[in-house]
Amino acid sequence: MNAFYDATKSYEENYDHGPFGLFADPSFVVEIKKKSSLSFLGFAVDLPFGIPAGPLLNSRFMIAAWRAGFCVNTYKTVRSEVYPCHPFPNVIPVKSSTNDIHPQETVIGLPPTNDIDVEKEGVTNSFGVPSKPPEVWQQDVRLAIDHMSLGRICILSFMGLKKESMSRDEYIKDFVNTYRLSQETGAQIYEVNLSCPNFGSEGLICHDLQMSSDVLEALHGAKKNTPLLVKIGYFPYDRQDDLEALLDRIHTFADGVVAINTIPAVVLDEYGNQALPGSPVRRVSGICGVAIKWAGLETVERIVSVKQKHGWRDFVVVGVGGVVSPDDYIAYMKRGVDAVQSAVGAMWRPTLADEIQRMI
Numbered sequence: 001m002n003a004f005y006d007a008t009k010s011y012e013e014n015y016d017h018g019p020f021g022l023f024a025d026p027s028f029v030v031e032i033k034k035k036s037s038l039s040f041l042g043f044a045v046d047l048p049f050g051i052p053a054g055p056l057l058n059s060r061f062m063i064a065a066w067r068a069g070f071c072v073n074t075y076k077t078v079r080s081e082v083y084p085c086h087p088f089p090n091v092i093p094v095k096s097s098t099n100d101i102h103p104q105e106t107v108i109g110l111p112p113t114n115d116i117d118v119e120k121e122g123v124t125n126s127f128g129v130p131s132k133p134p135e136v137w138q139q140d141v142r143l144a145i146d147h148m149s150l151g152r153i154c155i156l157s158f159m160g161l162k163k164e165s166m167s168r169d170e171y172i173k174d175f176v177n178t179y180r181l182s183q184e185t186g187a188q189i190y191e192v193n194l195s196c197p198n199f200g201s202e203g204l205i206c207h208d209l210q211m212s213s214d215v216l217e218a219l220h221g222a223k224k225n226t227p228l229l230v231k232i233g234y235f236p237y238d239r240q241d242d243l244e245a246l247l248d249r250i251h252t253f254a255d256g257v258v259a260i261n262t263i264p265a266v267v268l269d270e271y272g273n274q275a276l277p278g279s280p281v282r283r284v285s286g287i288c289g290v291a292i293k294w295a296g297l298e299t300v301e302r303i304v305s306v307k308q309k310h311g312w313r314d315f316v317v318v319g320v321g322g323v324v325s326p327d328d329y330i331a332y333m334k335r336g337v338d339a340v341q342s343a344v345g346a347m348w349r350p351t352l353a354d355e356i357q358r359m360i
């Protein structure tokens with residue numbers, strides 16, 4: 001098996017014993033042969049490519065990813081308190097009547113396997129953003145950074161923890177508290193996950209301009225000398241005005257945007273039952289991989305055109321979604337992004353950074 005995350009094992013087994021496959025082999029070292037000196041948000045970077053928030057569960061995964069030539073890597077989203085993972089399975093392939101999967105479409109979820117052709121099959125992931133307690137992840141991020149070399153980047157992703165009893169203000173305060181805890185690690189860059197559930201009503205924070213604006217303004221007040229990125233989800237074309245208004249807020253309070261997170265779809269088994277066990281919230285699950293490439297490419301094109309329209313020269317755009325081959329990396333870069341990240345593609349194709357550097 002080449003995959004560095006074993007989809008047939010629980011999250012805890014992956015956390016405790018991973019990474020697997022090529023990432024477990026210390027002799028798998030990819031030297032990036034730089035053709036020019038590049039920088040990302042002021043930091044030297046050998047290749048503006050890496051792995052977004054999620055698949056790199058802890059320092060062992062981060063160190064293995066840097067060693068494998070993935071340079072711009074994000075430590076998985078952390079919270080202000082310990083938080084459990086959804087039950088196994090957490091990553092399964094999905095089948096759809098079309099290659100591209102669209103928001104709220106119904107797809108068939110298949111049994112977990114490590115035998116996935118990421119160039120053809122989409123995947124759904126459903127973890128519920130588990131987190132270790134802050135003292136554990138803080139120490140672990142520091143450990144990762146101690147092993148990072150020049151030309152590699154560590155981004156730490158975080159989000160607020162929404163509790164039943166909380167007010168909207170308390171939820172925002174938890175974002176700020178988690179940001180403060182995150183900044184104690186000394187990571188180079190932070191990333192707030194706004195593609196997570198909103199307070200009160202259904203939906204994502206990034207789809208609620210007022211809430212996004214309030215969270216970002218509060219974070220701005222706690223911002224130190226390090227850049228802050230904002231992870232957002234897909235916006236359908238009929239919400240272009242909302243996307244532009246959100247980007248304006250991000251430009252005011254942060255340094256750039258990471259787009260996109262997964263696309264929500266209804267995932268059923270072949271008998272029409274909820275495919276992922278446990279809570280009914282898992283009936284709708286985030287699709288990632290090749291099936292959402294259309295949405296990632298479309299989104300960054302729209303973001304880059306807003307950036308150009310306003311002349312936001314320093315505003316950073318990171319393209320994510322369906323990058324499963326070197327051609328996909330090139331397609332994103334051609335759209336004017338500053339860096340590209342791949343989650344599902346990298347998980348099943350751990351040679352991807354090496355393949356990209358050989359092609360460009």
Ligand SMILES: Cc1cc2nc3c(=O)[nH]c(=O)nc-3n(C[C@H](O)[C@H](O)[C@H](O)COP(=O)(O)O)c2cc1C
Pocket residue numbers: 052053054055076077091125127129157193231260261262287288289290292320321322323341342343344345
């Ligand atoms: C195993 C896995 C775990 C993920 N966990 C997170 C997470 O904790 N925070 C986050 O912002 N995105 C998370 N994501 C979403 C990815 O960062 C990315 O936005 C999405 O998978 C689309 O990229 P892809 O098509 O390259 O997979 C996760 C994705 C995967 C596959």
